[in-house]
Amino acid sequence: MGLKQKFAKKLINNSGSLKYYKNQVDVLTKKVERLEKANDSNNRLFNTIFLDYELTPSPLLQSFRDLSLELLRFMDNVCMKYDLEWMIEGGTFLGAIRHDGFIPWDDDMDSGMMREDYNKLVDVLPEELERNGLNDNIKINFRQRNAFVEGATSFLQLFYYNTLSGGGVDLTALDVFPYDYMKQYNGEDIGQKYEDARLKFYHDIVEIGDYDTTVERYHENMDLTWDKTNHMLNGVEGPQGPKRILKLKVFETDKMQPFKRVQFGKYEFPGPNDKDYYLKTYYGNYWNIPKVLTFHQRMGRLRKYPGIVEIFENEIIKFEEINDNFE
Template identity: 25%
Template sequence: MNDIDYSNYEELGLRDAQIIMAGILKEVADICDKYGIKYFLDAGTLIGAVRHKGFIPWDDDIDIGMLREDYRKFLSIIKNELPEHLFLQTHENDLYYDIYQVPCKIRYNNTLFIEEKIVENPKMHNGLFIDILPYDSLPKKKWVYTIQRKISNFILRSFVRCREIPEKLTFKNKLTHFIYKIVVKIFPTQRRQKLFDFLINWNDINSEYMGYGVDTTWSEYIYKKKDFFDLIKVEFEGEYFNAPKNYDAVLTQLYGDYMTLPKEEDRVWHAKTIKKLSSMDN
């Protein structure tokens, strides 16, 4: 990806970018439906569907979630199902991909999306995307979950911190980053995934509870499965997609009063740069 000549790219407006991302979502959802993979709109995308029947007007990304068993099935079939203009991005098939807390994205080729708060990495695929977020059933015991997530969060935090090292560090922070660097060397992609698979085996697939996967960093969010399943359909940008059955309980737990618009100064987005190849149609 580092050999791309971005002089051939032109600025892309937010609404045009949203339309492209909604198209990615539709193609991914169609593949999931074809193979019986249960996905659901997540986070801000779910708010957008409920409150706006589409994107939150200032939003510039899409999140969908799926339980681990569906996520694994998704990864096993998606490579052979994606059209040529889309790219499956994981740590296994994009060796330069370094957004470690999001294990899977579907990117749109010949576009460019640079996030504001993430260190720029021109080597990885930086196209417009949707996030695919795995969810895990929880272990039977709370203390097991606590240990599980302390291990996985420390591993992920080490990779994230090494990617985003500040220019000036105190002695204490230098020591901490030295430890992070050791962890990063010990756990390259395959070994890190083996550790995550080992931790996933601690989960109880029959648990009444679920949360973001061990290969993400959002361990504080725990949900009741009965609030998700069976899934319902909600409108998003003129199409209908899966959503948690009790989306109100899910969104209230995640955001509180999600139906009230935030103050204008709080209406922020992720993108620093959004572009497309000049010869590409919107």
């Protein structure tokens, strides 16, 4: 009998230790089963509450939503003026379809557009902000990606700050993500190629310092094109990827475009053409509330500021007037 066999026999014969560890495994297994049942029960409860009841938001939450709608409305006004195609996407579009507006726990907004229109928007936004007296309110930001390369910037973010009480508080925000057309796509896994191209993109944006050249190199690395094709995918600057919170998706262009307007709160905004296709691709069974939720914590920060509801109300009045008279 070899040494391994002797050790195994001795371990098995040590019935006290074996029974102890077996009992511990049984105890932990039962705890896991109870936790899973509790989680399933809570999930069913949240589905009932959020999908079958009409919940009334607090004054602060309602004010946040009203100002956020005006930011979307401003985006829509600018895009219509310059003939740019855009869409609400991600959780914002999911909220429009499943909740007729904001997802109850969501406190930011997502939008997307093809890269050519995205670049045009970046060019015209400063002029439109100045023309409409919003320079002190809306700040143009390109999210930092220091985790990759120091100084690398990413997708467009629009933050709305208050000015009537000294400023310094971002009241709401809109993320704008670029999309690209693929020359050819046969259903293959492009995850690693995408991640490699992402690292190269962020390296080039710092080393070269020229956005247009960096994008052209990225298009070459990923075999992308400016011309409309049968497939489109999220731009490399976004949060999607094979190892990220949001999975990388390749979409059929004719299921996404032309963008179709949908009701979101009291306004309509463009979204993916085939809502069922888009939401199933991203979320699977999108009618159910997920068991794990993601929070951005903006509402938690806003609650700390004295007079925050009044601040919102003043900014809403100002922004509504700008949108009502937009030219």
